[in-house]
Amino acid sequence: MESDDGSRVILRAVDVVKKFDELLALNKLSIDVFEGEILGLVGPNGAGKTTFINVVCGLLRPDGGHIYFRGQNIVGRKVFELARKGIIKTFQIPKVFGNISVLENLVSSASWMGFSVEELRRQAYESLRLVNLEEKQGLLASQLSGGERKLLEFARAMMLKPKLLLLDEPFAGVNPVLKNRLIQALKKVNSEGLSILIVSHDMSEIRKLCGRIVFMTAGSKLVEGPPEDVLRNQEVVNLYLGVKRNAAG
Ligand SMILES: Nc1ncnc2c1ncn2[C@@H]1O[C@H](COP(=O)(O)OP(=O)(O)OP(=O)(O)O)[C@@H](O)[C@H]1O
Numbered sequence: 596m597e598s599d600d601g602s603r604v605i606l607r608a609v610d611v612v613k614k615f616d617e618l619l620a621l622n623k624l625s626i627d628v629f630e631g632e633i634l635g636l637v638g639p640n641g642a643g644k645t646t647f648i649n650v651v652c653g654l655l656r657p658d659g660g661h662i663y664f665r666g667q668n669i670v671g672r673k674v675f676e677l678a679r680k681g682i683i684k685t686f687q688i689p690k691v692f693g694n695i696s697v698l699e700n701l702v703s704s705a706s707w708m709g710f711s712v713e714e715l716r717r718q719a720y721e722s723l724r725l726v727n728l729e730e731k732q733g734l735l736a737s738q739l740s741g742g743e744r745k746l747l748e749f750a751r752a753m754m755l756k757p758k759l760l761l762l763d764e765p766f767a768g769v770n771p772v773l774k775n776r777l778i779q780a781l782k783k784v785n786s787e788g789l790s791i792l793i794v795s796h797d798m799s800e801i802r803k804l805c806g807r808i809v810f811m812t813a814g815s816k817l818v819e820g821p822p823e824d825v826l827r828n829q830e831v832v833n834l835y836l837g838v839k840r841n842a843a844g
């Protein structure tokens with residue numbers, strides 16, 4: 596599948612609709628994610644960003660529209676089927692198991708994928724190294740800080756060998772040092788070919804990572820393009836950045 600400019604498209608969502616009773620959470624939303632890019636998905640609270648991720652990864656079934664992954668229609672596929680195809684998401688609130696070790700969290704997350712025990716261990720160490728958590732491997736996950744849990748959640752996602760990684764607010768509640776570690780890890784896996792869709796309210800991190808962003812509001816796309824263009828767009832400033840600035844005083 597190709598976009599207008601000839602880039603290869605890994606994910607194409609066309610006119611996706613998702614309703615919660617009367618509420619149109621996604622209102623004919625169309626988004627392309629290009630092979631090998633980091634696409635930022637931004638917009639105000641309640642815009643439908645998490646809903647979009649949940650529809651793409653199979654947690655929610657859309658009420659209309661089409662979603663293609665590598666050219667194949669994936670609407671109606673279950674989460675585990677899509678995970679096997681390489682669509683992996685992380686949660687806005689990390690879902691780690693507090694009562695088992697950091698290492699066991701990694702191994703158990705991928706145990707259903709059919710990898711050998713050696714492969715699982717090898718991958719677990721690789722994922723730990725990626726986020727510099729090697730020294731914490733024996734701790735219970737509950738002993739990690741909130742930020743470290745976010746890193747662990749990312750490492751768990753990497754265990755599943757994603758082709759398209761969907762990140763929901765990976766920087767929320769993460770201190771600057773760990774944030775930077777996560778940014779370096781994301782840049783590394785992206786440079787190795789991983790396509791990433793990242794939802795974040797953290798515009799400075801979005802600017803550092805994304806070549807392109809989509810700004811959505813009320814379930815629809817408002818504008819897309821390079822971050823510097825989108826974030827200067829007057830409607831975006833009025834709808835979002837202006838509000839944030841006011842909120843900040
Ligand atoms: N399971 C649900 N049932 C009913 N309404 C829902 C459900 N999930 C989301 N919504 C509503 O759908 C809209 C979009 O929500 P969503 O969580 O996708 O927004 P968001 O862009 O991720 O916001 P935030 O930036 O606050 O995380 C909101 O109005 C929300 O209240």
Ligand SMILES: [Mg+2]
Binds near residue numbers: 644687763
């Ligand atoms: Mg959300």
